[in-house]
Each structure stands twice: as structure tokens, then as C-alpha cells.
Amino acid sequence: MSDFPLTRVFVYGTLMPGERNASVAAQGGRFEASAAHLAGFRLLHLTPEGYPGILPGDPGEEVRGHALTYAAGDWAHALPLLDVLEGVHETPPLYRRERVTVTLEAGGRVPAWVYVYADAARLSRPGVWPVPRGDWRSVSGR
DSSP: OOSSOOOEEEEOSTTSTTSTTHHHHHHTOOEEEEEEEEETEEEEEETTTTEEEEEEOOTTOEEEEEEEEEOHHHHHHHHHHHHHHTTTTSSSOSEEEEEEEEEETTSOEEEEEEEEEOOHHHHTSSOEEEOGGGOGGGOTTO
């Protein structure tokens, strides 16, 4: 483990470039977005909420998204914004932040944070749909 703080987050839904919460990611500061995927997780779409969540899945499953790598000096500002959007500190939490390894489409595997859906009670109610191929942008009517 490195002595340097991890300043990368894997996003797979509304925080991706071009999506409705991309501006929240941008408020955090300077970052580079790289297409990436996360193996061993499955992607769900929640309606009527209109956003996705991921859960641990089978080794063959994967989620497609982007790795946002923030400038080291901007990370301290970005992380609290992202945590608030994802409801990390709500009671009960909506998502929890976990450390994972993602594969960049350009090649290489890198460590990143990811927000994993944490509201187990919500998953037992109607409106939870698996997303084929792990690509949230393929969901119509999001």
C-alpha cells in the first residue's frame, strides 16, 4: 500500500462525464476521466429514483464506467462532495465507499474508490432492475 492518498474514484452512473451529476464531480476540482470497468460487481437500476447502484457479484460480471483521477491537491475538496451526493453519512447510509481495483480501457489496473449500494431494504421493493452488460448508459428512460 502506498503512502500517497488514493485520489481516484470509479463512477458508473450519474457522475460519469455527460451525465446529470457530472457537475458535482467537476466541483471537486481538476480530474482526468478514463473509461474503465470493474469486475466482480453487478449493476442495478432503481426506479423511480432514476439512478444505479452496484453490489458484489460473480467474478464474470462487470460494471462499465469511468475512473476519475483527481489532482492530489483537489481530492480533499472532492471527496466530501462525492460522499454527500452518495449519502455515505446518512442513517442508514445510501452507499458505502470501498477500495477496489479497476481495469482501464487503455490498459492497466489501478486502485480506486467506488460507491457500493448499501440500502438493503430498498432492494426488496419493486423497481430494482439488473442492467445487462453492466453499462448504465444502455438503460432506456433513465
